[in-house]
Amino acid sequence: MAVKTVIGVFENKQQAEKAVNALRNSGFDTNEISIVAKGGKKNNGNNGDEETLEMDTLTDGTATGGVIGGLAGLAIGAGALAIPGIGPLFAAGPIAGLLSGAATGGIAGSLIDWGIPAERGRYYEEEVKKGKMLTVIRAHEQKVQQAADLLRQNGAKDVETH
Known part of the structure; x- marks a missing residue:
């Protein structure tokens, strides 16, 4: 059975968590689900804005009415990364390891390793730079259509399978 990649872009954390x-x-x-999000700015009260990843807001589960949120399960192995040309990122799931090992190639370079064409990888990297959330599912081919459907049903744009 071949493993395929399904990728989609969410406008916000709530859609991605759903x-x-x-x-x-x-x-x-x-182990099949990955999330990549750009870090934000937070006022530190001293010298203006400071780059931060606000990982707790991505994984605390409060958006689901007190139930452990969908992203919380991905927090194991999650990491804060700084990628040249992109800045601070939050990555959870298997992609976190890929990104940490490919800092110079950025998101696009890491996606190539998962079968995403370079030009599409650059597009998805730009979407993350704009503040959108990238969700990537690596699963056996019999689950790929279901993954793509679930992403679309929950608001993902630019859903592709590779």
Whole structure:
């Protein structure tokens, strides 16, 4: 059975969390689901804005009414990364390891390793730079259509399978 990649872009954390919950409720394992989001700015009260990843807001689960959020399960192995030309990122799931090992290639370079064409990888990297969230599912080919459908049903744009 071949492993394929499904990728999609979410406008905000709530959409991404809803999709991750749907994926997990449909039997997708946390080892199959990755999230990449750009870090934000937070006023530190002293010298203006400071770059931060606000990882706790991505993984605390409060957006799901007190139930452990979909992204919280991905927090294991999650990491804060600084990628040249992109800045601070939050990455959770298997892609975190790829990104940390390919800092010079950025998001696009890491996606190439998962079968995403270079030009599409650069597009998705630009979307993250704009503040959108990237969700990537690596699963056996019989689960790929279900993953793509769940992403679309939960608001993902530019969903592709490779």
